[in-house]
Amino acid sequence: MKSSDKLALFGGPAVRSTYIPYGRQWIDDTDIEAVIEVLKSDYLTTGPKIEQFEQAIAHFVGAKFAVAFSSGTAALHAACFAAGINEESQVITSPMTFAASANCVLYMGGTPVFADIDPHTYNISPASVREKLTSKTKAIIPVDFTGQPAAYKEIREIAKENNLVVIEDAAHAIGAKYKGAPVGSFNDMTMFSFHPVKHITTGEGGMITTNNESYYQKLVQFRSHGITRDSAKLSIKDEPYYYEMQHLGFNYRLTDLQAALGLSQLQKLDHFIKKRKHIVSLYNESFKDHPALIPPFQAKEAESSWHLYIIRLNLNRLTTSRKEIVAALHGENIGVNVHYIPVHQHPYYQNKGFRTGECPEAEKLYQEIISLPLFPKMTEQDAQDVIHAVKKVLAYYASAHS
Secondary structure (H helix, E strand, O other), X not given: OXXXXXXXXXXXXXXXXXXXOOOOOOOOHHHHHHHHHHHOOOOOOOOHHHHHHHHHHHHHHOOOEEEEEOOHHXXXXXXXXXXXXXXXXXXXXXXXXXXXXXXHHHHOOOEEXXXXXXXXXXXXXXXXXXXXXXXXXXXXXXXXXXXXXXXXXHHHHHHHHHOOEXXXXXXXXXXXXXXXXXXXXOOOEEEEXXXXXXXXXXXXXXXXXXXXXXXXXXXXXXXXOOEEOOHHHOOOOOOOOOOEEOOOOOEOOOOHHHHXXXXXXXXXXXXXXXXXXXXXXXXXHHHOOOOOEEOXXXXXXXXXXXXXXXXXXXXXXXXXXXXXXXXXHHXXXXXXXXXXXXXXXXXHHHHOOOOOOOOHHHHHHHOXXXXXXXXXOOOHHHHHHHHHHHXXXXXXXXXXXX
């Protein structure tokens, strides 16, 4: 391929004149007014909006309890504490995720163990989980990658057989369902994230839902330095000002400002998911028969809430690398991304003894995937621009060039 050929094709007008990112929050006047109301109130940090937000999330997913945290990572850390993860523990998780899904185990002194992924759903493979079990395995942290729930029938069977805790990383999956049951209602603990690119946002924030009261009590105490004022737990009970730090916890509290934003956002969640699904339907229809890519696979038992839309490139039908295709799409003002670098391939984990080759399906997937823009504020024209740009770039690189 001559460089002038590439310039002739991509040097002209881009598909879009303005950049479209892969994700973007939706903030409207009702959200702003909700935050302003708190700014005018007596509480900015830990006030009544926290409990209201927790109750609203618990009700939405059908769980008995919900505990808010300053981030999804903080929530995972707290879940590992509640599950009793320690220096003797191994916890099995997916490599196809953000680093926090494994880092939370390290925070407790435990050892993350990476099971490979299913080549169709890209979620953790139950068969690989079974292969990675040892006498030290304490928990499983499945990840609902892109918003599609993992294979929980099999995962819960493994957990029951081996007395393991299931901590569901549903950072991508609020509003999703598995076998008709809402994500957040059926595992030991489930984590949701409220980062701005997620379905709803609190700026930064996270939540754990659970039906286990013991876990609930531990989560609440952990997010506030391990301190309790619960008289039933105190060694001194007749001094109203008295409180105790009973274990090492952290300052992982969400603020009332954030909770107010979350409550307002939650009112729009069904609408947000509907919008995401519409964009997905446009993508699916446009890409279903494309020879150079594979659109996402959806398992029959899982109803995704579509945090990400990932295409997998058929590199055998293309004359270039994923890197060049990403660059070309950026040149068309389409803000594609890649999710994720397998966790065990990060330098930190390599330095801890993890090795490339441990999870071949995840490692191969990483080399071939691109995340397309997907967020509720996208218009029909935005989606068509993405489709046009993808087809334009792939058509160019699918041809033989001299």
